Amino acid sequence: MDWEGLMRAGIGQLKLHPKDFWALTPLELMLLLGWEPRAAGAGATMRERFEALCAAYPDEERHDGKI
Numbered sequence: 001m002d003w004e005g006l007m008r009a010g011i012g013q014l015k016l017h018p019k020d021f022w023a024l025t026p027l028e029l030m031l032l033l034g035w036e037p038r039a040a041g042a043g044a045t046m047r048e049r050f051e052a053l054c055a056a057y058p059d060e061e062r063h064d065g066k067i
Contacts, residue, residue, distance in 0.1 A: 001026070009033055
């Protein structure tokens with residue numbers, strides 16, 4: 001993630017207090033900046049994007065090698 005750019009946008013452009021900036025989720029920040037979820041998702045549902053991220057970055061691996 002481009003934290004420097006997000007901080008510049010949130011703290012500089014939106015004039016958020018740092019405490020408020022860090023309390024936001026990335027999705028909340030993107031929405032405040034005018035991001036359109038449907039355009040960015042290319043038709044994928046939030047659930048599909050979430051499942052793709054879980055598959056790409058699993059929390060832990062089971063003994064059989066499956067997630």
